[in-house]
Amino acid sequence: MGLRSGRGNWVNTAAPNPSGTIYTCTRLRIRAHQLIPREDYLRMIRMGIPQIARFIGEHGYAREIHIFPGSRPDIDRIEIALAANLAAACADVRGLTTGHLKTLTDWYLHRWDIVNVMIVLRGKRRGLPADRIREILVPAGDLDSAALEVLLGTGSFDDIVAELKNWRLHPVIERECQNINRPCLFAGLENRLWQQYYTDLIRNCGSGIPGGEIFLDSLRLEIDLANFRNLLRLRAGSAPKDPAGQMIAGGNITVEELSALSLIGDHDGFVSAFRTFRLHPLLVEAYRSLAGPDISAGEAEDYIADRWVGRKRPLHEMEMAVARVRLNRMAGLSKRNPFSVLPVILYLERKKFEVFNIRAIVRGIGDGIDPEKIAQYVVI
Amino acid sequence: MMQGDIQTTRAGLQAVRRKIQIAENGHRLLKLKRDVLILELITIAQRIRRSEQDLGGLLRGARETLSIAKMMEGSLGIVIVSISVEESPEIRAGSRNVMGMQLPVFTANGIRKELSDRGYGLIGTSSVIDEAAEAYEGLTETIVRHAELLAAARILSAEIQRLKRRVNALEFRVIPDLYATRDAIVLRRDEMEREEHSRIFWVKRRKGSFR
Numbered sequence: 001m002g003l004r005s006g007r008g009n010w011v012n013t014a015a016p017n018p019s020g021t022i023y024t025c026t027r028l029r030i031r032a033h034q035l036i037p038r039e040d041y042l043r044m045i046r047m048g049i050p051q052i053a054r055f056i057g058e059h060g061y062a063r064e065i066h067i068f069p070g071s072r073p074d075i076d077r078i079e080i081a082l083a084a085n086l087a088a089a090c091a092d093v094r095g096l097t098t099g100h101l102k103t104l105t106d107w108y109l110h111r112w113d114i115v116n117v118m119i120v121l122r123g124k125r126r127g128l129p130a131d132r133i134r135e136i137l138v139p140a141g142d143l144d145s146a147a148l149e150v151l152l153g154t155g156s157f158d159d160i161v162a163e164l165k166n167w168r169l170h171p172v173i174e175r176e177c178q179n180i181n182r183p184c185l186f187a188g189l190e191n192r193l194w195q196q197y198y199t200d201l202i203r204n205c206g207s208g209i210p211g212g213e214i215f216l217d218s219l220r221l222e223i224d225l226a227n228f229r230n231l232l233r234l235r236a237g238s239a240p241k242d243p244a245g246q247m248i249a250g251g252n253i254t255v256e257e258l259s260a261l262s263l264i265g266d267h268d269g270f271v272s273a274f275r276t277f278r279l280h281p282l283l284v285e286a287y288r289s290l291a292g293p294d295i296s297a298g299e300a301e302d303y304i305a306d307r308w309v310g311r312k313r314p315l316h317e318m319e320m321a322v323a324r325v326r327l328n329r330m331a332g333l334s335k336r337n338p339f340s341v342l343p344v345i346l347y348l349e350r351k352k353f354e355v356f357n358i359r360a361i362v363r364g365i366g367d368g369i370d371p372e373k374i375a376q377y378v379v380i
Numbered sequence: 381m382m383q384g385d386i387q388t389t390r391a392g393l394q395a396v397r398r399k400i401q402i403a404e405n406g407h408r409l410l411k412l413k414r415d416v417l418i419l420e421l422i423t424i425a426q427r428i429r430r431s432e433q434d435l436g437g438l439l440r441g442a443r444e445t446l447s448i449a450k451m452m453e454g455s456l457g458i459v460i461v462s463i464s465v466e467e468s469p470e471i472r473a474g475s476r477n478v479m480g481m482q483l484p485v486f487t488a489n490g491i492r493k494e495l496s497d498r499g500y501g502l503i504g505t506s507s508v509i510d511e512a513a514e515a516y517e518g519l520t521e522t523i524v525r526h527a528e529l530l531a532a533a534r535i536l537s538a539e540i541q542r543l544k545r546r547v548n549a550l551e552f553r554v555i556p557d558l559y560a561t562r563d564a565i566v567l568r569r570d571e572m573e574r575e576e577h578s579r580i581f582w583v584k585r586r587k588g589s590f591r
Contacts, residue, residue, distance in 0.1 A: 079454050115504065119460055126463045136456045186464055190501025226503060233507050237495035237514065246502045313514070315507040316452060360451035367447040377451045 018339070020098045025339050027096065028347040034060070035354045038380045044361050045371040045378075052362055053078060061085050075366040079359055083138045086355045087112075090140030093348060100210045104341040107201050108215075108348065110168070112141035114193045117164065117173075120151045122186055124160060143167065172196045195248050198223055202250040214340045218330060223251035224279045225322060227258055229315070235262070236311045252278045270305045282329065286321035323379050327353065353379040386561055388568040396565060400558045407550040413479050414543040420478055421536045424529055431526045438522055442515035449512040453505075461509050464499040471524060481539055483532040488524045492517045 036044075036059055044052055056078075057065040064081035090109055097105045116137050123133035130152040139145045154160045161177055164170050176189040201219060205212035227247050234243050243262050247255045257273075264270050274280060287300035306312065327349060334342040357378045364374035386392050450458055469491040475482040495502065498513055 076455060079456055083454075083456065115460075118501070118504070122460065122463045128463065136459055184466060184497060184499060186466070187496065187499050187501050191503050194501065194503035229507060230502050233502065233510055234495060236507075237510050246496070248503060313507070314511050316448065316511060319507055320452070356452070356454075359454045363447070363450045363455070367443075367450065369447055369451070374451070377448065 021101055021339050024097050024101055025343040028093065028343050029338075032343070032347045032350050035350055036357070041357055041361065041378050041380060042375065044358070045365075045374050047365075049075060049078070049362060049365060052358070052365070056358055064088070075362050078362050080135050082355045082359055083136075086352060087138045087140040089351045090348060091144075093344060097344060100212075101341055101344060103209060104205070104211055104215055105344050105348075106142065107204055108341075108345055109141050110201075111194075111197060112138055113143045113167065114141075114169070114190070114197055116141065116143055116148055117151075117167070117169075118186065118190050118193070120148065121157070121160060121189075124154075125157060125186075168200070169193050169196055191246055198248045198250055211341045214333075214337050214342060215345070218333060218342065218345065220250065220252045221279065221282070221326070221329070223248045224253050224277070225282075225326065227251055227253060227255075228277075228279060228283075229319060229322075231258055231262060232307060232315055235308060236313050236315070265309065267302075267305045267309050270308050271301045274301060274304065282325055283318075283322065286318060286325045289324060290317060290321045317376070320377060320379060323353070327379065386565065388565050388572065390569070393562065393565045393569065396558055396562045400555065400562060403550055403555050403558055407547060407555060410543055410547045410550065414540060414547055416479050417481065417536055417540050417543065421533060421540060424533045424536065428526070428529045428533060431522065431529055435519070435522050435526055438515070438519045442512070442519045445508070445512045445515040449508045452508045457505075457509075458512075461500045461505065461513075464501075466499045467493075467497070469520065478536075481535065483535060484528055486524050486528040488521060491520050491524070 036056075040055075040059075044055060047055065053065055061081060064084045065078070067081070090112070094102065094105060094109065116139065119136050120133060123136070133152060134148075137145075137148055139148055143151075151160055151163055154163050157177075157180055161170075161173055164173060167173075172192050173189065176192055177185070179185075198219075202216065202223075205216045205219060230246060231243055234246065242259055244255050244259050247258050249255050257277075261270070261273050264273055283304060284297045284300040287303055288295045291299075291303070304318075307315065307318075327346075330342065330346050330349060334340075334346045357380070360377040361374055364377065386396060446458070453461070467490055470489045472487045472489070474485040474487060476485050477483075493513075495510060498510075500509065
């Protein structure tokens with residue numbers, strides 16, 4: 001059980017429970033193996049929507065799929081069922097973990113709170129009906145369905161902010177929403193919430209909680225990848241400006257280094273800066289998974305530098321490749337630390353990607369996309 | 381054909397001649413205007429053809445990007461992003477003058493946005509959202525330009541039809557009628573002159589016999 005000290009650091013008050021940790025990690029490792037395997041995804045790509053609904057109904061999604069009134073659920077309903085299943089899986093993991101493992105898992109899952117709070121704020125501001133907003137929510141974080149229902153039942157924007165007074169990121173919302181009529185309020189608020197989330201997470205993980213340091217490595221890599229991706233996006237989609245305000249602090253690459261990188265416009269300068277980053281080998285590996293195993297590091301660097309210098313798109317293919325490589329890396333780290341928070345996080349990430357994969361397949365089939373192309377968007 | 385209310389006097393003849401001159405001037409000017417408008421319509425039609433080809437490509441690209449975005453982020457993710465948009469684009473309708481014709485000009489503001497102005501947060505979204513947003517921004521811009529061209533073409537085409545009717549009416553009805561009227565007046569006046577000449581001849585002759 002974690003408590004928050006006066007200075008905001010988390011203190012582990014529960015005695016380490018090795019048998020509980022071993023039990024949880026083992027169970028989650030087994031669960032991870034029970035997730036839909038690669039060959040089943042490849043089969044699903046060639047199925048129709050009703051067949052997929054039946055298939056996933058037989059593979060752990062029965063409760064959510066079988067609530068459909070008809071035998072032919074539509075794609076939107078399947079997506080809602082997938083989100084509900086993901087929320088249930090996260091809640092299940094939270095129930096399964098104990099001690100410091102639970103604390104770290106809870107911290108990790110708080111990211112869903114940001115997603116949900118932003119959906120509620122934006123939906124309410126746009127005047128969407130509560131039922132429509134409810135369909136989009138994934139109550140996998142600290143704010144459970146009941147808390148989100150309270151927010152949905154709240155009338156005005158100020159009341160929602162007041163209702164969130166006990167939420168850990170409430171100070172950020174309060175600070176950012178002082179002038180609710182300023183342009184791009186929600187974009188700024190969302191960025192600040194994510195920045196604060198990562199700042200808190202890094203501080204908490206580094207505050208001496210058992211397993212925190214192991215989690216930190218994975219977290220820093222996640223931050224680096226998010227920052228690098230966003231830097232490429234900013235470069236491709238905006239006039240040149242200092243990206244520091246949009247970056248997450250706490251990664252292996254500092255915000256200052258990212259700011260300096262954003263000023264580089266030539267190929268060679270970018271490549272020499274890029275080589276010094278710790279995510280360099282991961283991105284090279286990701287490009288190899290896209291373009292072929294024979295690709296050299298130099299060719300991968302050229303590809304990324306070409307995108308950087310030319311402000312080119314698309315970037316999403318690389319993003320998918322990076323997600324695959326990152327999951328592989330996490331699996332490797334998890335094997336090296338079998339009784340830490342990493343198997344828990346790995347399971348949650350794999351579960352998330354299972355849901356994303358099914359969604360990608362269902363959406364791709366619904367839009368008539370070629371099976372080979374759909375396969376590119378499946379993270380296995 | 382002689383018009384009923386035309387007087388077969390010198391003043392009547394001059395009035396008809398003035399009308400002929402005005403009609404011929406009008407006919408020439410209207411033909412000129414029609415030709416210019418036809419040239420403008422041809423130019424606009426070529427632009428419409430190019431714009432239609434662009435639209436087709438952009439629409440296919442935007443749909444494909446949206447499909448990929450739906451695959452990666454889910455339609456729920458797309459809904460979240462779509463409700464994040466805080467500023468709607470503004471389209472102002474103005475006009476430009478072509479041979480006295482007011483053709484529409486649509487000025488779009490705020491369609492193409494910078495990443496930081498789109499309303500969604502950078503950290504919580506992926507690049508496919510930028511790609512879909514950019515594709516649809518480009519498509520919307522082209523749709524506005526296409527709408528401007530289509531509206532201009534429609535107005536021009538209606539005006540050209542109207543001008544064509546007027547030019548044809550002048551060319552095949554009004555001007556020939558006026559020439560006929562002029563000829564009839566001239567004939568009538570010649571006739572009257574001959575009658576007068578003959579009358580004077582006979583009057584003089586009768587006066588001479590009395591002497």
